[in-house]
Amino acid sequence: MLDMKFVREMPDEIDAAMAARQTSWDRARFFELDGRRRALICRVEELQATRNAESKKIGALMRQGQREQAEAAKDAVRAIGDEAAVLNDELGAIDDELERFMARLPNIPAATTPVGSDESDNVECRRWSTPPAFAFDPRPHWELGVDLGILDFDRGSKLSGARFTVLAGAGAALDRALQSFFLNTHIAHGFTEFIPPVIVNREIMYGTGQLPKFEEDAYHVGDDQFLIPTAEVALTNLHAGEVLDGASLPLRYTAGTPCFREEAGSAGRDTRGIIRQHEFTKVEMVKFARPEESDDELESMTAEAELLLQQLELPYRVISLCTGDLGFSARQTYDIEVWLPSYNAYKEISSCSNCGDFQARRASIRYRDPERFKGTRFVHTLNGSGLPTGRTMAAIMENYQNEDGSITVPEVLRPYMGGLERIEQPAAGGAGA
CATH class of the missing domain: 3.30.930.10 (Bira Bifunctional Protein; Domain 2)
Known part of the structure; x- marks a missing residue:
């Protein structure tokens, strides 16, 4: 399997390697999946950080007797958790598709391999x-x-x-x-x-x-x-x-x-x-x-x-x-x-x-x-x-x-x-x- 980071950073080399192998790859689909995956990871991390911060507030609000605000904070934490769960499901599906995508990409020929059609x-x-x-x-x-x-x-x-x-x-x-x-x-x-x-x-x-x-x-x-x-x-x-x-x-x-x-x-x-x-x-x-x-x-x-x-x-x-x-x-x-x-x-x-x-x-x-x-x-x-x-x-x-x-x-x-x-x-x- 090729290194996903290399594919992301050197797509022109992948183009050349696949052409030399007399095959092709779906460059647009790779970057669509990879871009969505990275965006999801960022959003999930943001939600997790927000959830942690809100969770810490709940205890303090309860100690201060601000029960109504504490319940609102709990609702916010649950909503964040629900959104994160949906996004994690989507992320899992994209990870699976990316893995299948990468599994079908052949190896990159060495510089010493002769270039030819068949x-x-x-x-x-x-x-x-x-x-x-x-x-x-x-x-x-x-x-x-x-x-x-x-x-x-x-x-x-x-x-x-x-x-x-x-x-x-x-x-x-x-x-x-x-x-x-x-x-x-x-x-x-x-x-x-x-x-x-x-x-x-x-x-x-x-x-x-x-x-x-x-x-x-x-x-x-x-x-x-x-x-x-x-x-x-x-x-x-x-x-x-x-x-x-x-x-x-x-x-x-x-x-x-x-x-x-x-x-x-x-x-x-x-x-x-x-x-x-x-x-x-x-x-x-x-x-x-x-x-x-x-x-x-x-x-x-x-x-x-x-x-x-x-x-x-x-x-x-x-x-x-x-x-x-x-x-x-x-x-x-x-x-x-x-x-x-x-x-x-x-x-x-x-x-x-x-x-x-x-x-x-x-x-x-x-x-x-x-x-x-x-x-x-x-x-x-x-x-x-x-x-x-x-x-x-x-x-x-x-x-x-x-x-x-x-x-x-x-x-x-x-x-x-x-x-x-x-x-x-x-x-x-x-x-x-």
Whole structure:
């Protein structure tokens, strides 16, 4: 959430930020609400002061035997109280509307975020390795996986509907190996691992910016609770409402969890295979940093995700998202795109974002550093995929496929898979070896 004082004092900057994001805001309505709110606060404070003064007179008038004047003063106090109650009700309604208004304003892009209209204006920063050159016609992972008996789309659909998949045999082992490899790497680099709940309350989804804007993409369960779309939601809100010790920053957290997304706005996109599923496993990175350190922490988080792909020897490129393609809560984002032969293109596999104090303001996460400043300030929060196992599995299957339909297991994963070097056709009646 943006600082209301900043919005009030710098509306031209808000105009420019919203224009860069290819959206708009109702500037006139904001100032109408904000002006009425401040006028109401002043009037209520005046009434309270008058009420206090009149209340003090009542006792003195009674002691002086001026009962008639005392009763008149009581009537005046009651009238003031009635007026104040009406105004406080109006103030509460305006506060609620202002909160809803502010909750729908996206973050202001960082100065380093490229200005552009849509994904076509994103800026490529770098590439690593080159796509493989096959001596045969490569096949898509959805065909390879079915033939190898490690992806079962029919049974996934039978159990849960479209965009659900059953992983079997070596497919299940590969998913588990990836998660362990990702987590072990992050932990070795100073991240603390968590296993948070996958069901969270409404205010937790609000804290990271999933609500109210993206409610249609979320799975609603129970009594106004939600299945998490990413572990970012739970990890960031671990410190909701808290004041952190500045000496402890930056904090680096990681978690591997199931993730759930309705994908309401993605009809027809990536419907084949395991690129865009309603349920998938992802290892997430989250950081809490001082404002002056958050840009560096974004760079190191992106490098952490890149390191995973480098160790897997998967070709990728890094893209700096432009203002028109930036996520709601982010001020700067790098997307990492892995090469997928079935698309003959790079596809997003990780997104690393610096949200500034946007999420911290919504979730009320502050820090204290008495050697630098008095009081408290909002931390900066960052998040990044490190990585989703499904998309990584698809990339491995397609880039490591062999002409006979088998898949070579990347060397770095073999210790996690009992030394298995190749996923081959299953024996009769079995699942992928």
